[in-house]
Amino acid sequence: MSHSRTAIFAGVVFLLGAVCVRLGIWQLDRLAERRGNNARIEARLAQPPFELGGDLPDAASLLHRQATARGRFDASHEVVLLNRSRDGEPGVHLITPLQFEDGSGAILVDRGWIPLEDGTPAGRGAYASQSVVEVKGVILPREEEPRWSFLADDTPAPGEAPLGEWRVLNVEGIQAQVPYPLLPVYLQLSDAPDGIQPIPGAPLDLSEGPHFGYAVQWFAFATTAYVGGVFWLRRRLRGK
16 A cells, blocks of 8 residues: 555544544533433423413513313314324324413313323214312423425414314414414323323433443444544554
């Protein structure tokens, strides 16, 4: 192997190893960010439950806090979230506005999972409630629509029929088809009133995710590149 080819090979090995090291550091940075975010969420979950009403002074400060709400479910403006499976069984999540008892507004409530066959307007009748209920859950931010327009929900324009099936829980979009004000967040139920109820959604994922494992893999790739490259070069140089 000529000196120029040897230099090119060494440069490629160095560059490949450096990229792997940088990716490993990036994964460690993401791990630190996730740990910090989890710590903030855990601190908010540990606070006393917040009593929801129509006046929400700072929605951002209440995200991931436990909360209670009292009012009536409005099944006439209920929607479902599509493609929500549970243990391999297809289904939907039932999203119902809860109108506060004092008449000050409402909040969208993710009541949980129901089988796909119950997701029709007729099937959802089994989950309807006309009485005043008190519910408890976690305050979560609205979900963002995909950037690709063909994947986003078609928010109905004024005068158009309401959209009953949504891919994401877009509070702002659903507000366009509800005649009373909605809070800019939603409530994922953890405790539901007695009676026939959907299965509550999964608790918040506060795990550390796969970032540490990915970091180890990238560092291992870098080590393999450097050690293997040095070993190969030494053999080539000795063979001269």
